[in-house]
Amino acid sequence: MSNIALENKEVKGSPFLRKLVRNLTMPQRIMAFLLILLLIFFVIMPAINLVYTSLTFSLSDRRLPQVTDRGIKVIPGEFTTVHLERVFWSKLTNKMFLIPLVNSLMITFGLTALSMIIGSTLAWLVVRTNLPWKKGIANFASIPYIIPSWPIALAWISVFKNTKIGGSPGWFQYIFHVAPPDWISYGILPIIICLSLHYYAFSFITVSGALASIDSRLEETAELMGASKALVMRKITLPLVLPALLSAFILTFSKGIGTFGTPAFLGLPVRFFTLSTQVYSNVKNNLAGDAYLLAIVMIIISSLTIYMNVKVIGARKSFVTISGKGFRANPVNLGKLKWVIFALVIIFILLFVIGPLYILTWQTFMERDGDYSLSNFTLHYWIGPDGALGKAGQLLGEGQAGILRNGDIWYAAWNSIRLAITVSLLAAFLGILLGYSIVRGRGTKLASTLDALSFAPYVFPGIAFGAVYLSMFAKPFGPIPALYGTFSLLVLVSLAKRMPFSSRTGTAAMLQVHKELEEAGELVGAGFFKRFVKIIYPLTKSGFIAGLLLSFITTMRELSLIVLIVTPKTKVLTTMIFRYAEGGYHQYGDAITMFVVMISLIGTLLIRKYQGTGLAKGIGG
Amino acid sequence: MSEEKRKVKIKIEKLRKAFGDVVAVNDIDLDIYEGDFLTLLGPSGCGKTTTLRAISGLEEATDGKIYINDNLVFSRQDELIVAPSKRNVGLIFQSYALWPHMTVEANIAFGLKIKKLPKDEIDKRVKAILADVHLEDYGKRYPSELSGGQQQRVAIARMLINRPQIFLMDEPLSNLDARLRIEMRSELIQLHTRTGATTIYVTHDQEEAMTLSTRICVMNEGVIRQIASPEEIYNKPADMFVAGFISNPQMNFFKGIVEHKGDKSVIKAGGFSVEVPNEIVGDRNEVVFAVRPEDFVIDPKGTLYNIKTRLPAGSFQIAMANNGDEKDIALLFDGEINITAGEELKLVIKKSKFHLFDKDSEKRLN
Numbered sequence: 001m002s003n004i005a006l007e008n009k010e011v012k013g014s015p016f017l018r019k020l021v022r023n024l025t026m027p028q029r030i031m032a033f034l035l036i037l038l039l040i041f042f043v044i045m046p047a048i049n050l051v052y053t054s055l056t057f058s059l060s061d062r063r064l065p066q067v068t069d070r071g072i073k074v075i076p077g078e079f080t081t082v083h084l085e086r087v088f089w090s091k092l093t094n095k096m097f098l099i100p101l102v103n104s105l106m107i108t109f110g111l112t113a114l115s116m117i118i119g120s121t122l123a124w125l126v127v128r129t130n131l132p133w134k135k136g137i138a139n140f141a142s143i144p145y146i147i148p149s150w151p152i153a154l155a156w157i158s159v160f161k162n163t164k165i166g167g168s169p170g171w172f173q174y175i176f177h178v179a180p181p182d183w184i185s186y187g188i189l190p191i192i193i194c195l196s197l198h199y200y201a202f203s204f205i206t207v208s209g210a211l212a213s214i215d216s217r218l219e220e221t222a223e224l225m226g227a228s229k230a231l232v233m234r235k236i237t238l239p240l241v242l243p244a245l246l247s248a249f250i251l252t253f254s255k256g257i258g259t260f261g262t263p264a265f266l267g268l269p270v271r272f273f274t275l276s277t278q279v280y281s282n283v284k285n286n287l288a289g290d291a292y293l294l295a296i297v298m299i300i301i302s303s304l305t306i307y308m309n310v311k312v313i314g315a316r317k318s319f320v321t322i323s324g325k326g327f328r329a330n331p332v333n334l335g336k337l338k339w340v341i342f343a344l345v346i347i348f349i350l351l352f353v354i355g356p357l358y359i360l361t362w363q364t365f366m367e368r369d370g371d372y373s374l375s376n377f378t379l380h381y382w383i384g385p386d387g388a389l390g391k392a393g394q395l396l397g398e399g400q401a402g403i404l405r406n407g408d409i410w411y412a413a414w415n416s417i418r419l420a421i422t423v424s425l426l427a428a429f430l431g432i433l434l435g436y437s438i439v440r441g442r443g444t445k446l447a448s449t450l451d452a453l454s455f456a457p458y459v460f461p462g463i464a465f466g467a468v469y470l471s472m473f474a475k476p477f478g479p480i481p482a483l484y485g486t487f488s489l490l491v492l493v494s495l496a497k498r499m500p501f502s503s504r505t506g507t508a509a510m511l512q513v514h515k516e517l518e519e520a521g522e523l524v525g526a527g528f529f530k531r532f533v534k535i536i537y538p539l540t541k542s543g544f545i546a547g548l549l550l551s552f553i554t555t556m557r558e559l560s561l562i563v564l565i566v567t568p569k570t571k572v573l574t575t576m577i578f579r580y581a582e583g584g585y586h587q588y589g590d591a592i593t594m595f596v597v598m599i600s601l602i603g604t605l606l607i608r609k610y611q612g613t614g615l616a617k618g619i620g621g
Numbered sequence: 622m623s624e625e626k627r628k629v630k631i632k633i634e635k636l637r638k639a640f641g642d643v644v645a646v647n648d649i650d651l652d653i654y655e656g657d658f659l660t661l662l663g664p665s666g667c668g669k670t671t672t673l674r675a676i677s678g679l680e681e682a683t684d685g686k687i688y689i690n691d692n693l694v695f696s697r698q699d700e701l702i703v704a705p706s707k708r709n710v711g712l713i714f715q716s717y718a719l720w721p722h723m724t725v726e727a728n729i730a731f732g733l734k735i736k737k738l739p740k741d742e743i744d745k746r747v748k749a750i751l752a753d754v755h756l757e758d759y760g761k762r763y764p765s766e767l768s769g770g771q772q773q774r775v776a777i778a779r780m781l782i783n784r785p786q787i788f789l790m791d792e793p794l795s796n797l798d799a800r801l802r803i804e805m806r807s808e809l810i811q812l813h814t815r816t817g818a819t820t821i822y823v824t825h826d827q828e829e830a831m832t833l834s835t836r837i838c839v840m841n842e843g844v845i846r847q848i849a850s851p852e853e854i855y856n857k858p859a860d861m862f863v864a865g866f867i868s869n870p871q872m873n874f875f876k877g878i879v880e881h882k883g884d885k886s887v888i889k890a891g892g893f894s895v896e897v898p899n900e901i902v903g904d905r906n907e908v909v910f911a912v913r914p915e916d917f918v919i920d921p922k923g924t925l926y927n928i929k930t931r932l933p934a935g936s937f938q939i940a941m942a943n944n945g946d947e948k949d950i951a952l953l954f955d956g957e958i959n960i961t962a963g964e965e966l967k968l969v970i971k972k973s974k975f976h977l978f979d980k981d982s983e984k985r986l987n
Contacts, residue, residue: 018702516718519705519712519718520712520714521731522679522705522706524735525707525736539722
């Protein structure tokens with residue numbers, strides 16, 4: 001004991017200095033402080049810059065008239081309302097803002113409604129009825145959640161494309177010899193359908209989770225009092241799953257408003273624009289200022305949804321009764337309809353879950369587009385050499401080799417993989433740091449600020465976030481040189497966009513490590529790094545690895561976030577798919593798509609291995 | 622009492638801890654003597670665990686001072702906070718906090734590895750300590766492979782191996798089943814006798830506190846209500862809170878009307894009547910009169926009570942009885958006494974087994 005503290009009751013030195021040193025050396029505080037700086041630098045500053053740029057007449061705006069409609073002269077590099085006027089109050093407003101806005105809203109409401117109907121129905125069937133083979137159905141029904149959203153759109157094109165747009169006909173025309181009308185081939189209807197076939201998985205997973213967690217005794221009590229099944233459903237079950245339904249609604253809506261791939265594939269060929277594709281097209285046409293304003297509109301809509309989420313669901317969340325006794329003794333008996341419904345569900349899965357992947361795979365084996373006979377079979381698009389000739393002597397794919405022998409594609413694949421590895425490692429690491437700072441600092445202003453800030457990227461739709469980074473890092477910024485066209489920019493944008501997810505998985509993992517486990521180490525003199533390496537990391541490892549894999553998959557399949565900032569030097573698989581699809585080289589695009597799908601599926605299986613149920617956990621990430 | 626002559630091991634002065642607006646510990650002063658087994662006893666939220674954690678250094682108090690062995694280890698005024706590992710204290714957590722990814726041996730050896738002791742020295746000490754807690758054969762197992770009682774012993778071993786001078790225990794028995802808890806109590810008493818280490822023990826279980834402690838410190842709402850030996854706490858609770866808390870089943874409180882009769886005062890309550898010297902009640906006309914359930918006896922000369930319910934429990938029985946007042950009283954009898962519900966009993970209070978409290982300050986009078 002003689003070595004501790006001071007022998008006398010007098011203490012030397014300055015109390016102020018001691019306090020300062022202690023506060024500055026508290027690991028969770030230092031980390032929280034540094035992370036807040038990082039988030040301000042990579043999320044808040046870019047967002048401010050976006051607003052600033054949209055109100056400035058920049059060099060790239062030179063092509064615009066130097067005098068606005070109202071006769072105000074603009075000076076390059078200075079404040080201007082010219083973009084505001086162009087987007088919101090000019091001849092272009094309809095075409096550039098209102099129509100895309102209405103399209104976006106219609107698509108989002110349509111897909112939200114449709115996907116909620118499909119998702120909740122499936123959820124109810126799987127959780128609450130005596131449908132056969134429920135586990136298998138649940139697994140297959142979750143597949144769309146794992147894979148990217150646009151393969152369904154690509155498959156739709158393969159089936160329903162007509163010759164009116166140009167190029168070869170699709171399956172439908174090949175079989176029925178009738179060209180499907182334009183409104184089936186392209187535009188709002190197929191976009192809504194294709195997106196719903198992806199996003200229903202949100203409702204499915206959320207609602208089945210809620211249904212499974214309802215204590216069946218709550219319903220049985222009502223039944224014992226003489227309530228009919230329908231009344232129980234209306235008065236007990238529905239109110240109990242309402243929070244889950246609302247959260248599925250908000251989740252689907254906020255994702256839907258920013259979605260890019262599907263509206264691009266199915267809309268751009270017929271010049272059908274949504275806000276996201278309009279942002280893309282404006283940037284491509286050197287109208288960055290206008291694009292940024294549209295991005296701001298998207299961010300505002302998205303923020304409103306999140307705000308509603310907090311307002312509406314925040315208050316009702318406590319509703320969901322989790323008793324740990326999810327087993328329901330008496331599932332609803334579907335009676336004679338059981339096998340009919342089962343057949344319908346199987347048809348749904350075959351047509352809309354397996355079907356698109358099957359069609360895409362088949363397409364990659366077709367020598368010529370639009371000929372579905374066996375004689376048209378080729379392996380060229382997978383393994384063919386440069387300059388290979390087809391059966392009719394024509395140059396296949398304009399002389400490009402199959403994807404597995406194509407240097408260009410290997411280069412993009414390498415970019416994709418190293419991007420995904422870098423991002424997932426950094427995201428998982430930052431996640432643990434975020435989790436530690438937030439959980440251990442709970443109750444302090446620093447921690448709640450960090451918590452809120454790390455959630456901020458969530459309100460930016462992918463393409464808007466890409467626009468934010470484009471506007472910010474095109475020029476040197478602080479100590480950072482101009483990053484446009486570099487791999488680092490892709491890493492930064494993907495990492496920043498992953499922050500809400502990382503912080504949530506990190507927090508969840510850290511909450512599992514009881515504070516006392518760390519204190520027991522502190523008590524015997526283990527310093528912060530020792531505690532981190534010997535206690536915290538080993539105990540959060542499985543969450544760390546699952547988060548890492550999920551980040552890997554999400555980054556691999558990301559399109560909307562990076563489509564604006566990828567250059568030929570930094571191209572990745574998803575942007576290659578986009579270019580191939582734009583150029584009409586479906587076999588290449590589809591082959592790469594199948595490759596990405598495979599990686600996503602394998603990655604998810606690995607996550608499941610590490611974390612029991614990897615699927616539902618990633619929702620909203 | 623000779624306590625004043627014993628060495629003060631831990632001295633707490635004006636200790637205060639606030640979480641936002643909630644004051645968990647409200648300016649308490651407490652001396653803990655060398656070799657004490659002091660229990661901090663109180664309902665949940667009374668500040669007992671916060672006090673313990675402030676002593677360990679895991680919690681930073683808002684204000685006040687703490688001395689260990691006359692050395693200042695915490696002082697808000699001086700902004701001095703000695704790290705937990707430098708206070709020479711060992712702590713057993715309520716959850717045990719055994720590291721689930723380490724074997725029993727690794728759990729126990731962790732602190733010694735941090736101190737960079739030579740490996741054979743560590744092995745020797747781990748082996749010896751495992752024998753002490755009767756877990757010789759369990760060194761290679763993981764905590765999840767042990768029973769609750771065995772995990773508890775590992776936690777004790779992990780604390781002992783660092784040879785702390787002060788043992789801190791935060792409700793260490795609350796996760797065990799009733800039978801094991803009794804067993805572990807006797808092991809803890811043996812541990813205390815063997816090591817002589819100053820021990821601070823947190824619990825909300827009054828029986829546990831009575832069994833284990835040399836002194837009990839009863840806390841409520843962040844304030845110390847009484848510090849005394851278990852016997853004194855039981856026989857002379859300092860106020861109504863302590864009286865009510867240290868009683869099972871509940872203490873019977875009556876409104877006592879005082880009649881001043883010359884050199885004696887007579888107190889009438891619940892149909893009973895007792896005489897006390899005048900100086901105890903002073904000029905009060907009303908006091909709170911309290912009797913423990915076990916302090917009633919059946920006597921033909923007693924007050925008539927009607928047994929409403931009877932709760933037999935083998936060796937003893939509890940009865941709820943009423944004499945027309947609004948409130949039922951609780952009675953505790955030996956299991957062999959023959960009573961039935963609905964029966965009328967005549968009760969008297971055992972000689973001077975009653976407690977008088979001021980009705981406003983709730984402080985003890987007799």
